[in-house]
Amino acid sequence: MADATPLPHEIRPDGGSEHWDVNEVVEAEWVDDTTPFERVYAIVRRAYEPASAGEIAERARVSPTTARKHLRTLESAGEVATSQDGQTTQYRRSETAIVTENAQSLLAEQTPDEIAAGIADMKAQIQEWREKYDVDSPEEFARELEIDDADTNHGGLLREWQTTRRNLALAQAALAIGEASQTGHLTGSETDYDGDGSTSTIV
Structure with missing residues (x-):
């Protein structure tokens, strides 16, 4: 299974400002050290429940347009499966x-x-x-x-x-x-x- 270690942006502060600052620093380092594609892929690897491109973009710290572009690439590679929720396309990790x-x-x-x-x-x-x-x-x-x-x-x-x-x-x-x-x-x-x-x- 995928590594259960939370991604930097998933580390939650416990209420103190010091912890919040640490969280922001770790997240900034994650963004600096990775490409947009790597962040989208990292998020979608944990997307066992459907999520919209906007939700994935927010978590990956990229624009929705960038997220959709990389999600299409991952779908073509068989890494991502899609479904429709009304007019919204939902993405999740594929069974394959x-x-x-x-x-x-x-x-x-x-x-x-x-x-x-x-x-x-x-x-x-x-x-x-x-x-x-x-x-x-x-x-x-x-x-x-x-x-x-x-x-x-x-x-x-x-x-x-x-x-x-x-x-x-x-x-x-x-x-x-x-x-x-x-x-x-x-x-x-x-x-x-x-x-x-x-x-x-x-x-």
Whole structure:
């Protein structure tokens, strides 16, 4: 995940003028030491909830026009996803960017062989659940058993299945990124049933 350390402009004074002065100094240094693009990118990396270009511009200490220009660049690069709130375009970190960042973190913690072993274990576990309950996905499992209480045993299994499926996708992405770093391109064409009623190609 992204570093939880607050950005300089996010450091809040605790009420004293001395702390406010420190905050202003740190923010000024942040502006002096970074480009407008770097500040917009730093803000949008933490924008898991939609925010307008104006809001991002204010936090990044740039003009709304500059923010929109850099946000368009980041959207083209797949780092930013957009949505509409009336006439206002909202921006947030894209799911692809989040998965890629998490996959890279996983690669830093585990070797490709360890990740591959984990993938095999998770696939085996998911297959066991499918065969035991005669369903293909956790959503179908919930519908068949009419699960409406997350505190029940079946509710706990539902959450575990969904988490395992997410972790499997993350591990597959990490393995693909690791392979790409070695070969210079993404490879692999194994088709995997991803558990939600559709198929996806592992790259």
